[in-house]
Amino acid sequence: MNGQNRADIKPGLKVAVILKKDQRTGVKTEGVVKDLLTNSSFHPHGIKVRLEDGQVGRVCDILG
Secondary structure, three states, X not given: OOOOEHHHOOOOOEEXXXXXXXXXXXOXXXXXXXXXXXXXXXXXXXXXXXXXXXXXXXEEEEOO
16 A cells, blocks of 8 residues: 555554655655645545654555
C-alpha cells in the first residue's frame, strides 16, 4: 500500500513518511500515525499525517 488513500490509514498504524524538509532527497522517516491531516479521500503525493512524535509528513509506505 502506498499511502495515497485515506481509508487505508488509521491512527496507531506504523508508516513511513516523507517530511517537508526531505521532499527533495526522498528520505523516509518511520513513525506511528497520531492524526490524519488530509481531508480528501485520495492525494497523489500521499495522505498528510502527524506522527506521535509531532512530526508531519506525507505517507509513502504503510508498514503495518
